[in-house]
Amino acid sequence: SAVISQKPSRDICQRGTSLTIQCQVDSQVTMMFWYRQQPGQSLTLIATANQGSEATYESGFVIDKFPISRPNLTFSTLTVSNMSPEDSSIYLCSVEVAARGNTEAFFGQGTRLTVV
Amino acid sequence: GENVEQHPSTLSVQEGDSAVIKCTYSDSASNYFPWYKQELGKRPQLIIDIRSNVGEKKDQRIAVTLNKTAKHFSLHITETQPEDSAVYFCAATINTGGFKTIFGAGTRLFVKA
Numbered sequence: 001s002a003v004i005s006q007k008p009s010r011d012i013c014q015r016g017t018s019l020t021i022q023c024q025v026d027s028q029v030t031m032m033f034w035y036r037q038q039p040g041q042s043l044t045l046i047a048t049a050n051q052g053s054e055a056t057y058e059s060g061f062v063i064d065k066f067p068i069s070r071p072n073l074t075f076s077t078l079t080v081s082n083m084s085p086e087d088s089s090i091y092l093c094s095v096e097v098a099a100r101g102n103t104e105a106f107f108g109q110g111t112r113l114t115v116v
Numbered sequence: 117g118e119n120v121e122q123h124p125s126t127l128s129v130q131e132g133d134s135a136v137i138k139c140t141y142s143d144s145a146s147n148y149f150p151w152y153k154q155e156l157g158k159r160p161q162l163i164i165d166i167r168s169n170v171g172e173k174k175d176q177r178i179a180v181t182l183n184k185t186a187k188h189f190s191l192h193i194t195e196t197q198p199e200d201s202a203v204y205f206c207a208a209t210i211n212t213g214g215f216k217t218i219f220g221a222g223t224r225l226f227v228k229a
Contacts, residue, residue, distance in 0.1 A: 031215070033217070042122075042205060042221045043160070044219075045216070048216065092160075094217075096215045096217070103148065103209065103215050104165070105150065105160075107159040107160055107161075108159065109159055110159055
């Protein structure tokens with residue numbers, strides 16, 4: 001299993017500013033994933049963060065808006081840049097680890113972001 | 117890329133009845149299908165999963181079926197209880213050199229006492 005500590009748990013930010021979200025995992029993992037979950041909606045993959053290389057972004061998400069760092073195998077950050085109210089959402093980090101013969105996704109607690 | 121569709125979006129059942137949630141996927145290379153339960157204000161948690169070489173899997177009141185030919189899989193909850201009320205997400209995982217999971221839109225299950 002994996003235990004993920006994500007912070008901050010919530011924040012209220014002014015439009016035009018940036019917020020950096022941190023995730024710390026209790027074990028080394030090759031890939032970390034960042035998701036966005038808007039209220040009552042599903043989880044949308046923003047990007048995959050690989051240690052030692054640039055993150056891989058999904059369609060609709062760009063590095064300038066969501067820069068990601070992955071300095072080592074247990075830590076990653078996601079920055080939401082130049083925020084607007086449309087960025088208000090829950091952001092979750094996730095890792096996939098071998099568990100019970102399969103891979104299982106574990107999630108951080110989520111960061112509830114409100115942009116005003 | 118992979119696309120996962122999930123139905124229904126909302127499901128209301130009486131306590132003790134069964135609940136069925138259905139998902140379809142588009143990429144035949146997906147080989148792992150987890151189901152997650154997300155209670156209000158909490159993170160998603162895995163409840164059951166199935167691999168593409170298995171047709172059915174059961175864990176107490178929860179079962180999942182997979183039809184690889186038709187590319188659909190279903191979650192069955194029997195003898196539902198109020199604590200089963202939550203949002204359930206199906207997902208399909210594909211190995212593209214690393215695992216990538218795509219989630220369905222979610223089903224909000226209400227179990228009425």
